[in-house]
Amino acid sequence: MLPEEIAEALDLPPFRGKQLFQWLQKKQVLTLEHMTDLPASMRATHSPAVPVCALEMVKQELSEQSGAVKALFSLADGEMIESVLLRHGARATFCLSSQAGCPLGCAFCATGMTGFRRNLSPAEIVEQALRLHHAAALPPDTTPNIVYMGMGEPFCNYEAVIKSIHILMHPAGMHIGARKITVSTVGDVPGILRFAEEPWQVRLSISLHAATDTLRDQLTPLNKRYPLAALHDALQTYQQKRRRQITIEYTLLNEVNDAPANAADLASYLRGLDAVVNLIPWNPAPELPFAPPSARRVTAFAQALQAAGVKATVRKERGGDINAACGQLRAANR
Numbered sequence: 001m002l003p004e005e006i007a008e009a010l011d012l013p014p015f016r017g018k019q020l021f022q023w024l025q026k027k028q029v030l031t032l033e034h035m036t037d038l039p040a041s042m043r044a045t046h047s048p049a050v051p052v053c054a055l056e057m058v059k060q061e062l063s064e065q066s067g068a069v070k071a072l073f074s075l076a077d078g079e080m081i082e083s084v085l086l087r088h089g090a091r092a093t094f095c096l097s098s099q100a101g102c103p104l105g106c107a108f109c110a111t112g113m114t115g116f117r118r119n120l121s122p123a124e125i126v127e128q129a130l131r132l133h134h135a136a137a138l139p140p141d142t143t144p145n146i147v148y149m150g151m152g153e154p155f156c157n158y159e160a161v162i163k164s165i166h167i168l169m170h171p172a173g174m175h176i177g178a179r180k181i182t183v184s185t186v187g188d189v190p191g192i193l194r195f196a197e198e199p200w201q202v203r204l205s206i207s208l209h210a211a212t213d214t215l216r217d218q219l220t221p222l223n224k225r226y227p228l229a230a231l232h233d234a235l236q237t238y239q240q241k242r243r244r245q246i247t248i249e250y251t252l253l254n255e256v257n258d259a260p261a262n263a264a265d266l267a268s269y270l271r272g273l274d275a276v277v278n279l280i281p282w283n284p285a286p287e288l289p290f291a292p293p294s295a296r297r298v299t300a301f302a303q304a305l306q307a308a309g310v311k312a313t314v315r316k317e318r319g320g321d322i323n324a325a326c327g328q329l330r331a332a333n334r
């Protein structure tokens, strides 16, 4: 909740709502008894009524390779979600989940295989960031990057995701700049068009994975509802309104979508868009019938894009040793 909503919900003066918000969001103190500037009587009065914690940390794994941290959380109703903290030197990126499971069933994604359980509330989304900050013992003044690329399709839970962004950006809380936040969608056209109307510079990323409808229908079933042409139109509308470069996430699957011809299709599709491509060699999930491409095929794909004038980088994967890499989140208590 935002400060004014806390005050209203608890029938407190506005400054008390702001104090509670600062304890939770800025100082990441999640227990009322440690909020030392609240009167003891108020803490006692409101303790049972304030839903301070929405998540319980069940497990935390550290990647020896990269310093990535994967956290498994239990929600109040027993559902489970995962979130990941990635490190790049002194910087940190929090990868947050927006749903328990996912309804979209992308063919290469471990999360999609688990099916859909339910949408997360804004509190459940924001608390992932607070817990990761705490778990990694980051200095209080560290401002992380936030990516909505964990479990779920953010635009299938639009209102809660937007509310969570407002809370993360709030000056009395973590105060994360809009440009440090990225929402990633697999191509939810109505969501992209709504997002284009939001008055901020939050970044947009599209998980594309294929640039022909025949192939994309197989990899991301949402493409049957919102085919590539409709997606392209929505992205052009977004860029006309927001004037922001978009990132195209493209998972490379060996001999499925990683041939030079696929790169040519992608370069052709991106004409008319200001986009940079992030190539992600597939992270193995044993239950899925795909394989990661060889380094030679990844390089050839990237070079084909660059030769066609498309800006492309290859993502250095972090967290694969703890199944925390892109598309590997399952929320299983292994």
Ligand code: SF4
Pocket: 102, 103, 104, 105, 106, 109, 110, 111, 112, 113, 150, 151, 152, 153, 186, 207, 327
């Ligand atoms: S890739 Fe994203 S949208 Fe697709 S099934 Fe996985 S979590 Fe859902």
